[in-house]
Amino acid sequence: MEAKIIQFVVRDNNNFFSLELAKALLHFVEFDFTYFWEKCIEAGRLAKKSGRLPPTNVSNAKNIIRGIHPYVEAMIGDDFADIVTDCIIEYICHSERIGLEELWVRCISPKNLYEEAIFRRISQYKTGAAMNQWSNLVKLQEYARNKISFIYDCDEEKVPLEYEILHTRKEYFDLAVAMAANELGIDGRKMPSVRVGSSALMPNATFMNARVSKAIYRRFADVLEMAGDMSVPPSRDCVKVKDQLAMDSYAFVRGMKRPAEMDMKFALEALKDNSDEVFMPDSLKAVIDLEFDLMMKYNIVLRKCESCGRYFVAKDEAFLCDKVNSSGVTCRKQYDEMKAAIEAAAAAVRAEEEAQRRAAEAEEAAARAVSEPPVVKKGMNVPPELEKRGQKIYNALYKRVGKAMDENEFREWSRYLSDMKRNIKIGEATIEQLEDFLDYSDRLCAQVKTASKNKTHVKTSVENYTFETVNDKGDPIISGQVKERIEAFVPISFGDDMPQEEIAEKKSEPVKVVAADEVEVKPFKPETFDSLFDAFMADHGRNYDEEEAAEKTPQKPVEIKAPQWKRMTREEAYGLKEDDE
Amino acid sequence: MKFINESAAINGMADYIIKSGVCLFNSIKYIYSLAENEFYNVNIKDVLKIMLNNMPDTDCIKSLGLRIDDYTCREMQSEEYNRVLPLIVFSLAVRIPVLKNVKCGEDTLSDDQLYRIYTAVIEKGAENYNEIISETFLETKYLVRKGKKVPAFTADWYKSYIYAKVPALAEITNKNMFLMGFVDMLFAMFYSAMEDGLAQKLMEYADETAAEAEEEN
Numbered sequence: 001m002e003a004k005i006i007q008f009v010v011r012d013n014n015n016f017f018s019l020e021l022a023k024a025l026l027h028f029v030e031f032d033f034t035y036f037w038e039k040c041i042e043a044g045r046l047a048k049k050s051g052r053l054p055p056t057n058v059s060n061a062k063n064i065i066r067g068i069h070p071y072v073e074a075m076i077g078d079d080f081a082d083i084v085t086d087c088i089i090e091y092i093c094h095s096e097r098i099g100l101e102e103l104w105v106r107c108i109s110p111k112n113l114y115e116e117a118i119f120r121r122i123s124q125y126k127t128g129a130a131m132n133q134w135s136n137l138v139k140l141q142e143y144a145r146n147k148i149s150f151i152y153d154c155d156e157e158k159v160p161l162e163y164e165i166l167h168t169r170k171e172y173f174d175l176a177v178a179m180a181a182n183e184l185g186i187d188g189r190k191m192p193s194v195r196v197g198s199s200a201l202m203p204n205a206t207f208m209n210a211r212v213s214k215a216i217y218r219r220f221a222d223v224l225e226m227a228g229d230m231s232v233p234p235s236r237d238c239v240k241v242k243d244q245l246a247m248d249s250y251a252f253v254r255g256m257k258r259p260a261e262m263d264m265k266f267a268l269e270a271l272k273d274n275s276d277e278v279f280m281p282d283s284l285k286a287v288i289d290l291e292f293d294l295m296m297k298y299n300i301v302l303r304k305c306e307s308c309g310r311y312f313v314a315k316d317e318a319f320l321c322d323k324v325n326s327s328g329v330t331c332r333k334q335y336d337e338m339k340a341a342i343e344a345a346a347a348a349v350r351a352e353e354e355a356q357r358r359a360a361e362a363e364e365a366a367a368r369a370v371s372e373p374p375v376v377k378k379g380m381n382v383p384p385e386l387e388k389r390g391q392k393i394y395n396a397l398y399k400r401v402g403k404a405m406d407e408n409e410f411r412e413w414s415r416y417l418s419d420m421k422r423n424i425k426i427g428e429a430t431i432e433q434l435e436d437f438l439d440y441s442d443r444l445c446a447q448v449k450t451a452s453k454n455k456t457h458v459k460t461s462v463e464n465y466t467f468e469t470v471n472d473k474g475d476p477i478i479s480g481q482v483k484e485r486i487e488a489f490v491p492i493s494f495g496d497d498m499p500q501e502e503i504a505e506k507k508s509e510p511v512k513v514v515a516a517d518e519v520e521v522k523p524f525k526p527e528t529f530d531s532l533f534d535a536f537m538a539d540h541g542r543n544y545d546e547e548e549a550a551e552k553t554p555q556k557p558v559e560i561k562a563p564q565w566k567r568m569t570r571e572e573a574y575g576l577k578e579d580d581e
Numbered sequence: 582m583k584f585i586n587e588s589a590a591i592n593g594m595a596d597y598i599i600k601s602g603v604c605l606f607n608s609i610k611y612i613y614s615l616a617e618n619e620f621y622n623v624n625i626k627d628v629l630k631i632m633l634n635n636m637p638d639t640d641c642i643k644s645l646g647l648r649i650d651d652y653t654c655r656e657m658q659s660e661e662y663n664r665v666l667p668l669i670v671f672s673l674a675v676r677i678p679v680l681k682n683v684k685c686g687e688d689t690l691s692d693d694q695l696y697r698i699y700t701a702v703i704e705k706g707a708e709n710y711n712e713i714i715s716e717t718f719l720e721t722k723y724l725v726r727k728g729k730k731v732p733a734f735t736a737d738w739y740k741s742y743i744y745a746k747v748p749a750l751a752e753i754t755n756k757n758m759f760l761m762g763f764v765d766m767l768f769a770m771f772y773s774a775m776e777d778g779l780a781q782k783l784m785e786y787a788d789e790t791a792a793e794a795e796e797e798n
Contacts, residue, residue, distance in 0.1 A: 109634045
């Protein structure tokens with residue numbers, strides 16, 4: 001919201017003064033008198049010793065108090081010129097518990113300038129020529145505070161108030177004061193008031209616009225000098241003859257024509273900056289009331305800050321001000337930070353609760369786990385009897401490898417057994433499964449033994465165990481129990497990382513049983529490699545193009561030569577020729 | 582009466598009487614100006630208090646906002662009225678023998694000393710213009726010597742002079758009627774206060790040690 005500034009004038013002063021609405025009022029109600037009070041008391045003590053008010057202290061104190069309000073600043077040389085003395089008088093009366101009359105009589109024959117100042121000031125109070133401006137300021141500050149509170153304070157719920165409500169409150173407040181004055185017999189016309197008009201209609205208009213006034217006077221000097229003195233005694237009440245006085249004056253300029261172009265330009269230059277609306281309050285209370293009225297007019301609303309309790313100009317619907325408080329940040333920012341902190345704290349509490357809940361659940365699960373058998377696979381050693389049994393079958397089958405049993409089939413069986421043992425140790429298989437497998441191996445061994453006696457292979461015997469029947473296409477039909485076993489064995493034998501398609505392919509392959517005479521048992525001969533590269537390629541590069549590899553692989557060893565350092569000349573280093581020098 | 586410096590004492594007493602006359606003269610003007618604009622603003626009791634407490638100085642009355650300028654006392658801006666001041670001083674001078682009643686121990690002013698004070702006052706400008714004041718120095722001296730009561734100090738001669746010589750003030754106006762009313766009370770109160778002040782002044786000049794020695798003898 002743009003700041004609204006008004007212009008005002010004061011009596012016996014030809015200058016214009018500015019006042020920013022709301023800001024001046026808020027500054028006034030928040031002004032701290034402590035420092036001014038201390039300065040005055042100090043000046044009073046010094047004056048009591050020296051016999052005169054120290055000018056420096058008085059000047060400093062006045063400089064402090066003039067900042068309270070633009071009106072006080074405008075009248076600091078007039079109404080508020082003796083405010084320091086006022087403060088001292090108030091202090092003496094308060095501290096010595098005496099009245100003004102007693103103090104006045106005490107100083108009626110002043111012995112020094114200090115007493116004379118006090119006597120003169122109290123005499124002014126007595127004659128109505130002045131009032132104690134210090135106590136007036138204090139009372140007016142309270143008045144302004146109460147009026148703000150009366151008009152702008154919210155009752156219960158923090159809801160921005162409508163204009164009608166605010167306006168009614170203000171009118172009610174002003175009316176209460178007027179009613180009290182009326183009941184006390186105080187004439188309403190003697191109450192503080194504000195005169196409004198353009199600068200040319202102000203009582204001091206002639207002096208405020210002196211240059212143009214002089215130019216006008218030159219035009220009518222002859223006529224005006226001929227006229228007699230029409231001044232009215234100050235004591236005369238001219239309320240009912242004001243028009244007459246004005247028309248008597250107008251009679252002398254009645255035939256006035258517009259001035260020449262040059263004079264008009266001169267007047268334009270001099271008067272163009274004059275405000276259309278100039279206020280002339282006759283007292284500080286009048287200015288304060290004027291501020292309230294204009295704030296209503298321009299819809300400037302005050303609110304009480306929820307945080308610091310100070311009033312501020314409402315910019316939105318918030319009840320927090322943008323004034324920096326004792327914590328060094330604005331109330332609004334402080335509130336935001338506090339809100340964020342509270343939310344963060346709430347989130348932390350929620351997170352902690354969640355963590356506690358999870359921990360409780362985990363504990364509960366752990367408790368359940370303790371009561372129930374462990375789901376987690378736990379490795380165990382193969383029982384020695386099963387180890388012996390497996391070894392026995394291994395030996396029996398090994399004797400008949402190449403006779404009644406194919407070597408590959410034996411290897412496969414052997415790998416099954418060793419994988420089974422390993423899986424039992426890591427918890428991937430159970431003892432029961434091993435026993436089942438050994439049972440099967442016993443039967444296989446028996447078949448192999450039988451075949452060995454009959455000098456035949458045990459193809460059929462394996463088929464009998466593994467595949468109970470063959471379907472129409474010749475593929476084996478696997479019974480449910482056996483199928484489960486195979487499915488359980490196959491991943492073990494082929495490895496978990498083997499793709500399912502490959503596993504399925506392997507499964508679909510019929511178990512091949514070779515006759516004993518067909519089997520050639522060869523001693524184990526480890527694979528040998530000429531180089532590390534060949535060994536690597538044997539595992540990983542089955543499809544590796546050896547020719548391509550041969551091209552890429554350097555055939556000849558790289559000859560490493562020792563570096564030969566050569567000192568460069570400056571010209572060579574900077575790329576200069578000898579001519580470039 | 583013994584003085585530390587007799588001539589200085591006589592001159593000082595004469596000065597005090599003249600200053601008191603000026604004080605009364607100005608006080609009349611101040612109170613008269615009150616009727617111009619400040620009739621309901623200034624309490625006349627305050628004016629009298631200030632005047633009586635600061636005699637013969639009247640400057641403090643300004644504190645009440647009263648001014649004795651050409652406008653507010655315009656009716657008093659005349660040669661005739663200016664003669665009131667020497668008349669006031671003369672009216673006070675003829676009452677100098679009353680100081681015979683002031684004692685410093687057992688010491689009092691001699692007739693010669695009283696006369697010298699009177700002469701000094703007259704020399705400083707006191708004048709009985711047109712014989713307005715009926716009282717005389719000798720008459721007062723006689724009354725004092727006989728122990729008779731001296732007549733009250735009234736404003737009768739003042740009013741007579743105004744009616745006779747100052748028509749601007751003799752005119753029937755609110756201000757003038759106010760003037761004629763308050764001067765009676767003012768003259769009486771003033772003289773009472775001045776008498777005390779004069780006696781106090783006399784005691785300041787008196788040589789108390791000499792008086793005490795004389796008493797012992």
